[in-house]
Structures are given as structure tokens and as C-alpha cells.
Amino acid sequence: MARVLKIFFHDACFDGTTSAALFATFYRDVVDPGATIVPVGMTHRDGDPFETVVLDGDDHACVDFRFCADPKMRWWFDHHATAFQPPALREVFEQASRATRIFDPAAPSCAGLMARALAAGWDWHPPARLVSAVAWADVIDAARFESAEEAVALTNPAQRCAAYLAHGRTREETVRYVEWLSRGSLADVERRPEVTAVVAEIAAARGREIEVVRELGRWEGEVVVFDRLAEEDGRNPGFLGYYVFPTCQYTVAGTRGGGGIKISVGVNPWSPTTRRHDIGAMCARFGGGGHPVVGGVTLRADEGPRAKATLAAITAELATTS
Numbered sequence: 001m002a003r004v005l006k007i008f009f010h011d012a013c014f015d016g017t018t019s020a021a022l023f024a025t026f027y028r029d030v031v032d033p034g035a036t037i038v039p040v041g042m043t044h045r046d047g048d049p050f051e052t053v054v055l056d057g058d059d060h061a062c063v064d065f066r067f068c069a070d071p072k073m074r075w076w077f078d079h080h081a082t083a084f085q086p087p088a089l090r091e092v093f094e095q096a097s098r099a100t101r102i103f104d105p106a107a108p109s110c111a112g113l114m115a116r117a118l119a120a121g122w123d124w125h126p127p128a129r130l131v132s133a134v135a136w137a138d139v140i141d142a143a144r145f146e147s148a149e150e151a152v153a154l155t156n157p158a159q160r161c162a163a164y165l166a167h168g169r170t171r172e173e174t175v176r177y178v179e180w181l182s183r184g185s186l187a188d189v190e191r192r193p194e195v196t197a198v199v200a201e202i203a204a205a206r207g208r209e210i211e212v213v214r215e216l217g218r219w220e221g222e223v224v225v226f227d228r229l230a231e232e233d234g235r236n237p238g239f240l241g242y243y244v245f246p247t248c249q250y251t252v253a254g255t256r257g258g259g260g261i262k263i264s265v266g267v268n269p270w271s272p273t274t275r276r277h278d279i280g281a282m283c284a285r286f287g288g289g290g291h292p293v294v295g296g297v298t299l300r301a302d303e304g305p306r307a308k309a310t311l312a313a314i315t316a317e318l319a320t321t322s
């Protein structure tokens with residue numbers, strides 16, 4: 001009988017989905033070719049995000065997402081500095097060290113970290129079809145673009161797939177995307193009619209979206225705030241925020257959609273000013289997480305007042321110059 005592997009991954013994220021597809025491919029190649037693979041998207045929220053999760057597969061993996069102390073979570077790969085919440089979990093990780101749990105907060109992407117770890121530990125190398133996705137995860141997750149203009153371009157399969165993921169995907173759509181990428185390349189995935197249609201819409205709406213972002217942005221010190229908490233399915237401008245406001249140092253966005261509220265916080269990668277805050281650590285204090293330069297807080301749809309307060313508090317902290 002086929003075994004069931006559940007893969008928990010950072011939802012709607014280019015690195016998270018690439019990591020999940022990479023692990024599914026590794027698992028079929030090395031552990032169990034007939035495994036039934038069930039991807040499950042995870043979002044950062046306060047408390048224990050695994051609380052409502054059932055580890056009822058035959059095997060479990062978590063990629064590009066927080067550490068889960070349950071011994072049933074046999075495989076874990078992450079690069080988020082905020083992986084251990086509460087911080088006491090770090091001791092659990094260190095005391096119960098296993099070859100199947102890998103953490104490196106210096107890695108630009110989880111997919112890149114996994115490719116290195118699976119080569120070193122299992123002599124497994126990603127198939128040619130996934131090499132470009134792994135390389136692009138390093139670029140996209142670490143914002144290693146020359147300019148904001150380059151970052152918002154839709155000129156290659158990776159950026160088109162990233163745009164598809166970033167624009168209001170449901171959990172089911174993201175899971176389906178992981179399944180596609182676990183069997184094909186980014187180029188195969190972006191040629192699927194479901195993806196082509198969404199990317200065409202994004203490209204067509206780009207001019208209008210730039211105008212919306214320009215009208216929406218509100219300056220607070222060196223921070224630009226995009227408050228879309230009153231809208232349903234308003235988009236987080238992402239790199240478009242830096243494209244429209246190239247001189248800002250930080251952006252803070254509040255959006256609603258997919259049954260939740262998201263506060264997204266980022267450092268302008270092309271800002272001439274030196275970063276003064278650790279974004280992931282700051283978001284962790286508000287119940288979220290992330291990296292030093294980008295992070296977020298996810299709240300329930302019924303936590304409107306808390307979302308407003310969180311958006312204001314984070315903005316005030318980033319706008320304070322002293």
C-alpha cells in the first residue's frame with residue numbers, strides 16, 4: 001500500500017512552493033517512489049500554527065516554515081531567523097538533533113538550502129527541470145535584483161510563476177501548483193492555461209495597479225504605508241511599492257483576502273539608507289515572523305481592530321528616527 005507523505009510548506013510563496021516540489025521529487029526518487037504526496041500550505045500566525053494540524057500521514061515534512069517539535073515531523077528545512085517560536089523550541093531542536101532537520105538562517109532561500117543539504121546527505125541532486133526554480137528561489141526570496149524595475153518584470157517563467165502565486169491564490173490553487181511543479185519545470189507550469197490566464201490579467205492590469213499603488217501610498221517618515229484593510233482582496237504591492245516609491249526605506253501593507261488579514265513589512269532593497277530594524281524579529285513580537293529584511297503577520301478575518309492597531313504600531317516603530 002502506498003504511504004502518505006504530508007509536506008507542510010510556506011503558503012503562496014515562490015520559495016515555499018519550490019521547496020515543497022523539490023522535496024516531493026526527492027522523496028519519490030530516494031525514499032518511496034509510490035508515495036502519495038499531500039502538500040499543505042502554512043501561514044505565520046500567533047500561537048502555535050501547528051496546533052490545528054494533524055500529523056496523520058505515514059511521514060511528515062515541513063519546508064520553508066517554522067520548526068515543529070512533534071517527533072512525527074521527521075523532515076524539516078528552514079532558513080527563517082524566526083523559525084523557533086517560542087524561542088525555547090531552539091533547545092528542543094538542538095537536543096534532538098537529527099540529520100533530517102536542517103536550519104540555516106544565512107541561506108538566501110529554503111530551496112537552495114535543501115538542494116545543498118540533500119546533495120551532501122543523500123547524494124541527491126535536483127533534476128534538470130528544477131534547477132532554474134531553485135536558482136530563482138535564491139534571487140526572489142533574497143530580493144537579489146539589480147533594481148525594482150527588474151524585480152517587477154514578468155519576463156521569464158520564474159517571475160511569471162511568482163506573480164501567479166502572489167496574486168490572490170486560494171489554498172487549493174497553491175497546492176495544485178506544488179503538484180504541477182513536483183512533476184514539471186517552471187516553464188511547464190507557466191504554460192498551463194490556469195497560470196497563463198492569471199499572468200495575462202496581471203500584465204494587463206499593471207498600468208492601473210501602478211496608479212492604485214501611487215494613490216494608496218501614504219508617507220510616515222521614511223515609511224510608505226498601503227492600507228487596504230477596508231478592501232476585500234486588495235493586493236500587497238510587493239516590489240511594485242518600491243518601484244513606485246523608490247526613495248522610501250520601508251513599506252508596510254495591510255491586505256485582506258483568502259479568509260484572513262495580512263500585514264506585510266519590508267525593507268526597500270534599493271534604498272540608499274541603511275536598515276535600522278530587524279523586520280522578522282519585529283513581526284514576531286506582533287505574532288508573525290520572517291527575515292531581517294522582510295516579514296509579516298497573518299491574522300484572522302475577524303481581527304480587524306487588531307490588524308489596524310498592528311499596522312499603526314509597526315509603522316510608528318519604523319518611522320521613529322531616534
Ligand SMILES: [Mn+2]
Pocket residue numbers: 010015016064079109110141
Ligand atoms: Mn523562504
